[in-house]
Amino acid sequence: MADTPQAVIDERVKDVSPWRKALIRPELGGIIGTVAVFTFFALLAHDSGMFNAQGILNWSTVSAQFMIIAVGACLLMIAGEFDLSVGSMIGFAGMMIAIFGVTLGWPMWIAILVTFAICMAFGALNGVIVVRTGLPSFIVTLATLFILRGFTIFIPQTLERKTIIGGIREAAEGDWLAALFGGTIGRPFFQWLGDAGVIGVFDRGNRAGEPVVNGVPMLIIWAFVLIVFGHILLTRTRFGNWIFAAGGDAQAARYAGVPVDRVKILMFVFTAFCATVFATCQVMEFGSAGADRGLLKEFEAIIAVVIGGALLTGGYGSVIGAALGALIFGVVQQGLFFANVESSLFRVFLGVILLLAVILNTYIRRIITGER
Amino acid sequence: MADTPQAVIDERVKDVSPWRKALIRPELGGIIGTVAVFTFFALLAHDSGMFNAQGILNWSTVSAQFMIIAVGACLLMIAGEFDLSVGSMIGFAGMMIAIFGVTLGWPMWIAILVTFAICMAFGALNGVIVVRTGLPSFIVTLATLFILRGFTIFIPQTLERKTIIGGIREAAEGDWLAALFGGTIGRPFFQWLGDAGVIGVFDRGNRAGEPVVNGVPMLIIWAFVLIVFGHILLTRTRFGNWIFAAGGDAQAARYAGVPVDRVKILMFVFTAFCATVFATCQVMEFGSAGADRGLLKEFEAIIAVVIGGALLTGGYGSVIGAALGALIFGVVQQGLFFANVESSLFRVFLGVILLLAVILNTYIRRIITGER
C-alpha cells in the first residue's frame, strides 16, 4: 500500500480543472447571490448612503441578527432536523431575562445564565421528543412554537400586568456578563477614523463631532464568533463529521458508530443557544423585552440557511453559506429602503430570491454530490 | 379461483374482533379527541352559553372555517405535499375580490370568478414548480407565502392608499354568485324554532322577535359540502386511490400507471380553491378585505389535519379525521373563551393537544398499517 505511485493520483486530479473545483462548492450559490445583490444595490442605491460607514453598519447589524440564528438553524438542518420554535424561543428568552433581572431583581449575570439554562433545556426537550418518538421535527417544534409563545405572553401578564418589560439596561448597568451582549467595541478606533475624515462625523444634533459610527456592536461580534465556531465545528472536527452523517443517513451513521441521537439533541440545544444569544443581545441593546419579539424569525432563519445552499432534508450545507444567505437577506431587506422601493414589495422580492436561490443551489449540489 | 371456499375467509376475519376492527381506523384519534374535548367543556363551561343555540353556532362557524381549509390541506398532505401559502392565499383572494368588485367596480360574480381563476392558477404554479423541480413543497410554498402576502399589501396600498377595502357587501347586493358565499339558509325553520321557544329571540332593536340564530351560515354549508366531496373523492373514487398512491410512494405509483404529477398539481389547485372559498365567504360575511386576513391559517390547517390523523409525509389520512381535527381546534379555541381561561394560554393548550394527538395517532397508525 505504501508503494502506491503518487503520479496516478495526480493524473486523475487533472480531469477536473482546479478552477472549476474551487468554484463548485456548497457556498457557490450564496457567493453568486451575494455578488448579484451587491451589484444590484450598487447600481440602484449607490448614492443613497448605503455604502458609507453608517449605511454599512446599518445592513451589517441586520444581517448579523439573521446570521446568529442562521448558524444554529444551519447546523441543525445539516443534522437532519429543523426547529420552528426559534422565533418563540427568542421572545421567551428575552422575557425570562427581563423577569429574572427586573421583576425579580436578580443580578443580571444570574438572570442571563439561568435563562440560557432554561432555553437550552427546552431545546434539549425538543430534541429528546424528536429522537425518542421519531415524530417529524416540524410537528414537535410547531407545538413548542405555540407553547413557548403562550408562556411568553402569559407569564409577564400574570406577574407584571404588562407584556413589555423595560428597565433592563438600567438593571444591567455594570454587569460583567451583560456587557458581553450589549454595547459596542472599538470606539477609540472609530473616533480616530472620524477625526481623520475617513468616516463621517455628525454635523448637527447633540453628538456633533462624534463619528457617525462609534464602534462595532457586540451583535456583530457574536455573529462573527458563532460563524467561525460553527464553521470550524462543522468542517474541522470529529463532531462536525457526525453532524453530516446524522443528517445524511441516520441509520447508516448509527451503524458506523456515530451517536446520532446525541448529535441531534445537541444541535437542538445549540439552536436554542443561538436563539438565546439573539434574545440577550436584543434586550441588552433595546432595554426591554416584549412578548411579540421574534415573530416569524424561524422562517427567516430557515430561509437564510436554504439560500445559503443547505439541503432542507439534511446532510448537506455550509455555515459560510448560511451566513451569506443571512447577509443577502439583510442587504436586500435594508437595501430596498436605501433604494426607496415601496417597502411592502420586500416580501415579494424575498419569495422570488428564495425560489431562484434554491433552484441554483439544487443544481450546484447535484454536480457536487452526484445525486440523481 | 371460483371455487374458493368463502368459509375460510370468514374464519380468518374472526381473528380480529369486529369491535376492535371498527374502532381501529384513521379517524380514531380524532374521535377520541372530540369526545375528550366536548366532555372537558361540558364540565367546565356547561353554564356559559356554550351549548345554547347561539353558542353552538359560534363554535360551529369557527370550526367550519378551519374545516374548509383543512379539507384542502388534508387531501394535499395525503398526496404527499403541503402548502404554507394557504394563509397568504386567503388574504390575497379576499383582496382581489375587493379590488375587482369595489375598486374596479366589476359585477361581483365576475370578480369572484376571476379571483378563483387567479388563485387556482397560483395553486397550479406551486404544484408545477414542486413537481418539475423536485424541490420540497415547504420551500416552494414558503416563497409563495411571502410573494402573495407582499402583493396583498402592495396592491391596495398602491391603488387605494389603504390596506383595508370595505363596501363589498353593498357591491354584492343581489349578486347571484355572491349569495352562495354569504348569508344564511333555513331562516323559516329557525324562525319557527324561535317562535316555539326552543332558541332565544332578540328582545329589542329592529330585529326584536327574530330568533338569535336565524339560519345556518353558508360557511357551514360550504364546510359540509367540501367535507362530503373530499371524503367521497378520497375513499370512493379512482382519483382518491391515486391520491393515496401518490403520497404513499410516488415512484411505485408512477410505475403502476398512476399520473402522479397530475394528481399532485390538482391537489395544489384544490387547496387554493378551498382557501379562496374561505376568503370569499369571509369577505361576503364581513364586507371588507384586509391585508392581514388569514395570517397563520396555514399552520392552523396543517395542525387540524395532523390532529385528525394524517401523516405529515403523505399517503395516509382521512378527510373525516381532518374535519374532526378542525372541530377540536375550533371548539378548544372558542371554548376557552367560554370557560373564561386566560386567552394567552390558548397557545399552550394548542401545543400540548397537538403533541398528544400526534403521538396517539402515530400509535393508531402503526397498528393499522404495520409500519415499523
Next chain:
Amino acid sequence: QAIDDDLSYIMVSHAPDSDAWWNTIKNALNLAGEQMGVNVEYRNPPTGDLADMARIIEQAAASGPDGIITTVADYDVLAGPIRSAVDQGIDVIIMNSGTPEQVRELGALMFVGQPEYDAGLAAGQRAKGDGVESFVCVNHKISNPVIADRCRGFADGLGIELGSSMIDSGEDPAEIKNRVMAYLNTNPDTDAILTLGPTSANPTIQAVEEMGLAGDIYFGTFDLGAEIVQAIKDGTIQWGIDQQPFLQAYLPVVVLANYDRYGVLPGNNVNSGPGFVTADNIDKVEELAGEFR
C-alpha cells in the same frame, strides 16, 4: 362591596395577544371590575385578525353577559355581530376606535375613546403648527388597517400626501431601528417622525439617538410606555399622544355597572383623547407608564 348581583361584562379588543399597549386596558378593566364588584373578562383575537374578532363578539354574545365593551376596528366586519348583540338585549359600549355616527348606528350606549384617524389628524395639525413639512411614519404592523389610519390622519393634518412616507418597519426592534436609520439617511430632509406605539417608538428613539438627531428631529408618537416617557423627559420626543387607555376600559365598566344597577347613563360620548403628553406634564404619567398610563 356587598352588591351581589353578579353582573358580568366582556371586553373584546382587536389587538393581537402580544400588543403591549392593551395591557393598560386589561389592567384598568380588572381594576374597574374589582372596584365595582362585577365580573370582567378580556378577550382578543390571538393574531389580531378582525374576522376572528367578529367571531369572538358573537361568542361573547352567546355567553349572555350583561354588557359587552368592544372596538369598531372595522365597521364592515364588526357591525353585524355588534348589532346582533345589541338586539339580543346586551348593552354595548364602544371604546378606543369608532366614530360617534357608527356608535349611534349600532345602537351602542356610548363611545369612550379616540378615533384613530381623528387623533392622527389632531397630531398632524399640531405638527403643522410647529413647522413640520415632511415626515416618516414608522408602521410596525403594516398589515393592520387600523393603525395605518393614524398615519393617514397625520398626513391629512399636515396637508400633504401620505405617499411613501409610511414605511413597513417589521416588528423586530433591530430591523425597525435600522430601517428608520436607512430611511433618514436616504431622506435627510425629513422633518418629523411619527411612530405608532411602543413597538416602533422604542427602537426609533435609539435610532435618532444613534444618529445624533435626538432633540433635533421632530418626533411624535402614539401611546405611552416607559421608554417613551423617558424620551419625552429627555427631549427626544416632542409629544406622545395619550388616548388614556385607562379611561377607555375603566369608564365603560363603571358606566355599565351603574346603568345596570341604577339606570343612570351619561348623555354623551367621552373623548378619552387625544391628550398630548409633553415634557411639561410628564411627571404623573411617568410612574405608571405601561401599567395604567
Next chain:
Amino acid sequence: MEPTVKPIVSMKDIEKHFGSVIALNGVSVDILPGECHCLLGDNGAGKSTFIKTMSGVHRPTSGEIFFEGRPMSFADPRDAIAAGIATVYQDLAMIPLMSVSRNFFMGNEPIRRIAGLPFFDHDLANRVTMEEMQSMGINLRGPDQAVGTLSGGERQTVAIARAVYFGAKVLILDEPTSALGVRQTSNVLATIDKVRKKGIAVVFITHNVRHAMAVGDRFTVLNRGQTLGTAERGEITPEELQDMMAGGQEMATLEGSLGGTV
C-alpha cells in the same frame, strides 16, 4: 431460435446510459408468446434496467422496441400497461400504507357508475382481492388490511397476483421470488407455469439458476450491460448457466489467482 412463432416483444440493440453509467450496451432479445423467458445475470448486470425500458419506465438511449411487430415507444408506464405489458418491479410497486385491495387495483380501479358518476367499486375490488389472494395461498384478515402488515413474501405475492389478474399479454417479473420462502416460491413458479400455458409471455428475472431451470423455456444471460446470448431449454445445463452468470472464465482465473486455496 427459429422464427416459427412471431415474437410479441422484440428489443433490438437497446442501449441505456445514465449520465456516465452505461447500464445497457446493445442488448437484443425476442420474447415469444406463451414462453417463459428467463433473464439471468449478476447483480448490476442491467436486468432491471432492461425490463424497465420494456415497460415504459425508461426510454432507451438508442435501439428499437417492436410490440406485436409494430415499432413502439412508450412515454410512460401507463402506455405500456395499456398495451398489455404488466410488470412486477423488483423494488415492489406496492404502497405499504394502503390497503391490499387498493394496492391490488392501483392504476386499474374498477368503476361503478352511480347516477352517472364514476365511483371506485369497492365491493368488486374487495371480492376480487380476497379471491385472488386465496388462490395464491395467502389468507388476508380482510381486503382492507394494510400492505404494510404483510410479510415481504406476501407483498410480493400481491404484486404478482395483481399483474396476473390484469391479464396482460406480457408479464414481467423482476426477481419475484427473491423475498419468498420456499413454499411461496413454489406457488409463484406454479403460477408462472399456469400463466404461460394461457399463452401469455412471461419474462422472469432471477439469479437463482434452479428457479430458472424449473420454469424457463429460454434463458438469456446479461453480463455488465451486454447479452451473452439466449439458450433454449435443454441446450444448456444448470452448471453452464451458473458459470455464465458468475462471469465464467474470469471466475476461473480468479480462483486460480487466490493461490491454490481453492
Next chain:
Amino acid sequence: MEPTVKPIVSMKDIEKHFGSVIALNGVSVDILPGECHCLLGDNGAGKSTFIKTMSGVHRPTSGEIFFEGRPMSFADPRDAIAAGIATVYQDLAMIPLMSVSRNFFMGNEPIRRIAGLPFFDHDLANRVTMEEMQSMGINLRGPDQAVGTLSGGERQTVAIARAVYFGAKVLILDEPTSALGVRQTSNVLATIDKVRKKGIAVVFITHNVRHAMAVGDRFTVLNRGQTLGTAERGEITPEELQDMMAGGQEMATLEGSLGGTV
C-alpha cells in the same frame, strides 16, 4: 468442528423476533480467528439479522454471545466496533452526500490537536483514503469527491476498505460482492483472503456458492431462521451447498409438482 482453536465469537441459541416475525429461531455459530466463515442462505433466511445481533445493532430476544470467551452484550454498534467487530452492512453504511474521506473515517475520525483542541485531521484522512482506495483499485478524482458520485461497486469497495483499514479482530461482510462486477469481486475476494491470513476472522455472507467456495473455510447455511449446520471446506460440494440453500428436498418436490415440465 474440533475445539482446538478457541472461537473468537461464539453465538449460542440466538433468537430474534420482530413483533410477530420470528427472524431467527435459535441459531448457534462459532467464529474462529483467522477463518473465513461463509454464511449462506436464501433471501429472508435471517443472515442479515444474525450478523446484526453480532455487531450490536439488534439485541437478541434470547441467546448468548461470547466474545473472546467472555459473555458480551453490546448496547449499540459503537460498543461492537470498540471491541473489534467491524461490519460492512448490506444496506451500505455509506452516506452519499458526504465525501469519500469523511465517509471512510466516519465514526473513527483521526484527531490532531492544535493548541490542545482536538481537530479532525483532514490531511491524514485524505492521504489514507487515497492510498487505501488505490490499493483497492479505485482511482478517486480526489478524497473530497462525494460518495454519491461513485458507482455502487466503488461505494461497496470504500466500505470494505474502511472496515479492513480499521483492522478489527472480526470483519463481517454482508453480501459485499452483490453490487460488484467480476473484476471488483475478484479484488474483494483477494482482500478477504489477505485479511484472513493476518489472523482476522472474516464472516462472509453471500448467496453465490462460487464466491463462497472461492474463499470460505467453513460454511453455515441458514434457512428460514434456523441453521442447517456448519460444514468445513472439503466436506461439502458446491452442488450440495446450492441444494441446501435453495431448500433442497422441498425444491425437488416443487419441480415434481410442476408436472414434468422440468
